[in-house]
Amino acid sequence: EPEVTQTPSHQVTQMGQEVILRCVPISNHLYFYWYRQILGQKVEFLVSFYNNEISEKSEIFDDQFSVERPDGSNFTLKIRSTKLEDSAMYFCASSEPKVLYGYTFGSGTRLTVV
């Protein structure tokens, strides 16, 4: 069964450093998403991406965040200057054009900011 692949599985970074989280969505999916889950809390929407541009973003997705699809397969989330409160599990997801098929999530990247 097709999978969404995320790397790395765990990243530790110092406060103020830039991090890039990587995702390889399912090849025939057209919509891509980033969600995050702070430990013990709900899964929160960050951003959706379609046709090489952001289609929707939440209040969490401020100027410190950016997304990119640098080639035909990768989808990245960059945090420009990490803060302690950015520590969370970050999930990438992809979906077919219609949301009724649901999203396929990756296994997540646990980001720890120290």
Add this chain to the structure above:
Amino acid sequence: AQSVTQLGSHVSVSEGALVLLRCNYSSSVPPYLFWYVQYPNQGLQLLLKYTSAATLVKGINGFEAEFKKSETSFHLTKPSAHMSDAAEYFCAVSDPGNTPLVFGKGTRLSVIA
């Protein structure tokens, strides 16, 4: 805007007992509804979904959920709990206009031998 409420952050059942995880939604239009499961240190796996076809939806691992419009509910059930069902369960909602999934806070299911 859509929202999801999951009653009970933690549910504990005995092995072989009925599992009932509650989910109520708020949406201005007939929604799409989903249940996802998260096993420890893993990602989110789709259990089942409601997309305006049959109101009783069957998913993987013996789970099912019933869409009740009058009660704005989409509760998840399983007749007989198994130890391997211990996990975090998330209810999620989206409207058919392709808005992003909105998740509930999750319910942790514990199964006692």
